[in-house]
C-alpha cells in the first residue's frame with residue numbers, strides 16, 4: 213500500500229490504466245478490421261470513382277466522377293444478374309431452411325444411430341467448397357457423370373443431360389447445391405431451438421387430443437417461427453454475397469450469372485475495374501439497405 | 513366420471529424401479545391424493561394413467577375398460593402439469609379452446625364453454641392475454657380451466673400448486689376442492705405436501721420408493737398409520753416413536769421405557785399392546801403434562817423449546833429417547849426442567865420393531 217495522499221487522484225490513475233489496457237486489447241482487432249475491411253472498402257470506392265483499366269491499374273488514374281456508376285446501372289447484364297441473384301438466394305435459402313427443418317425434426321427424437329446421422333448431416337457444410345463442387349460437377353458430368361449414367365440406366369432420360377450448362381437446368385442445379393450445402397446450418401439452429409421446447413407442451417397437447425400434425429402446428433411451429441425467420445434472413449444476406457459456389461459449379465454460365473460473378477467478369481475478363489468497383493459499391497449499398505433493418509429487428 | 517383402477521403396475525426405467533406392483537382403485541367421483549417424498553414414483557403413476565408412459569407390466573382400467581395402448585388423447589382425461597404447460601403463443605381463450613378445437617367441437621359450443629369456464633374460474637378478464645402476461649396464480653387457473661373445459665372423465669393433477677407462493681397455495685387448494693366437489697369429477701392429485709394431502713383428499717394413498725404403503729381417509733392415515741414410514745411422513749411434527757418392552761402381568765400389563773415401568777391403566781377401554789418389544793407411536797398433541805388420566809407418568813427432561821405462535825413445541829429426552837410434545841402457547845416449561853407425561857391409550861399405535869409395520873391396534 214502506498215501512504216495515503218501520495219497520489220492525489222488514485223481513481224483517476226486507475227481509470228487511465230484501464231483505458232490503456234482497453235486500447236491494447238483493441239489494437240489487434242482494430243488493425244485487422246482496418247486491413248481487411250476498411251482499406252479494401254475505401255480502395256473500392258476510390259476505384260469506382262476513377263477510370264481504372266489494365267493500363268492504369270496500380271498507378272494514377274483519371275477521375276471519372278459517376279461515369280462508372282452510370283455505366284453499371286445502364287448495363288442490362290447487371291440487372292439480369294440482380295434478378296438471378298435474388299431468385300437464387302430466395303430459392304436456395306428456402307430450400308436449405310426447409311431441408312434443415314426436416315433434418316432437425318428427423319434427428320430430434322432419440323433413435324438408434326442418431327449420432328451417426330447428425331454427424332453425416334453436417335458433412336456438406338464442413339467440407340471444403342472446392343472439393344464438394346467438383347464432386348457435384350463430376351457426378352453431373354454429361355459424359356462421365358454417375359447421375360446421367362444412373363438416369364439413363366433407369367430409363368428416366370433419353371440421352372445425357374447437361375445439368376450445369378443448359379437453361380434453366382443450371383439454375384435449378386445451383387439452387388439444389390445451395391440447399392444441400394447449407395441445410396446443416398439451418399439444422400443446427402433449429403435443433404438447438406427444438407431442444408429448448410418444454411416437453412410438457414407436447415404432453416399437454418397429446419392429452420388434449422392433438423395428433424402428430426397438430427402437435428407440429430400448434431407447438432413446434434410457433435416455437436420455431438422466430439428462429440427460422442432469423443436463419444432465413446442471415447442466410448439470405450450471405451447468399452447474395454456468395455461467390456465461390458456458383459463460380460466453381462458453372463462459372464456463371466447458362467443463366468446462373470449472379471452479381472458477384474458479374475463483378476468478377478467485369479473486373480478480370482473485361483478489365484474494367486472502375487465499373488466492377490461501382491457494381492460492388494451498389495451491391496454493398498443493397499446489402500446494407502436490407503441488412504440494417506433486419507439486424508434492428510433481431511438484435512436488441 | 514369414471515373409476516380408475518391400477519392393477520399390479522410395475523414401471524422400470526432401465527435399472528430404476530419407479531413403481532412396484534402398484535394396485536390402486538380410484539373410486540368414481542372421489543379425489544384421491546397420491547402422497548410421497550420426491551422420487552417415490554407419484555408422477556410416474558399419474559403419467560401411466562394418462563398414457564404418457566407405458567407400464568412395464570400390469571394394467572390400467574378407466575371406466576371399466578382396459579386402456580393399454582390407448583393414446584392419451586383417446587383416454588378422455590385431463591392433465592394439469594406442475595409447470596402449467598400453457599401454449600405460450602396462444603391467448604388464454606385459445607388455450608382454453610384448444611382441447612375442444614382439436615376434438616372438432618362446434619364453434620358456438622366452444623365459445624359457450626370457454627365463457628362458462630372462464631366465469632367459473634374468474635378469468636374472464638384475461639381471455640385476450642398470453643401466458644407470459646399472467647401471474648403464477650392466473651396461469652394455474654387457466655391450466656385448470658383447460659382441464660375442465662373438456663368435461664373429461666377424470667382430472668390428473670401433478671403437483672399443480674407447488675410453483676405458487678404459500679398464501680396463494682392455500683387459496684387455490686380450497687378452490688380446487690370446491691371445483692372438484694361441484695363437478696364431481698374423479699380426480700387423482702399428486703403432491704409431496706402432507707398438509708395438502710390431508711386437506712384435499714377424500715382418500716390419501718401414501719407411496720414410498722414405488723411401493724404403496726397405505727390407502728385411507730386422511731383420518732385413517734393420520735390416526736392409524738400402516739407403518740413407521742407413514743407415521744413419520746404424515747403429520748407435522750411427525751409422530752413420536754418410543755422403544756418399549758411390554759410385559760404381561762396377570763390381567764394387566766407393564767410398559768418398560770428404559771428403566772421406567774408404566775402400568776397399563778385398567779379400565780381405560782383399550783386393551784394393552786401385545787407383549788414383547790414394540791415401537792410405541794403417539795402424536796405430539798396427544799400427550800398431557802403433569803397429571804393423568806392415561807398411561808404414565810413418563811419422566812422426561814425438556815431439552816429445547818420452540819415457540820410457534822399458536823403452540824409451543826417441547827423437545828424432550830425420555831430416558832435417552834427424543835420425543836416432541838405440543839403445548840398451548842402459555843405453557844411455561846423451560847429447558848432443563850423435568851416433566852411428567854401421560855399418554856392417552858386411545859391415541860397410541862404400536863409398530864413391529866424389526867419390520868416397522870403396525871401391529872397394534874389391529875385393523
Ligand SMILES: Nc1ncnc2c1ncn2[C@@H]1O[C@H](COP(=O)(O)OP(=O)(O)OP(=O)(O)O)[C@@H](O)[C@H]1O
Nearest residue numbers: 525528529530549550551552553554555556557704
Ligand atoms: N424418464 C425417466 N427416465 C429414467 N428414470 C426416470 C424417468 N422418470 C422417472 N424416473 C425415475 O423414477 C423414479 C420416480 O420418479 P417420479 O418422477 O415418478 O417421482 P415423483 O414421486 O414424481 O418425484 P417428485 O416429487 O420429485 O416429482 C425416480 O427415481 C426417477 O429418477
Ligand SMILES: [Mg+2]
Nearest residue numbers: 554555556670
Ligand atoms: Mg413428480
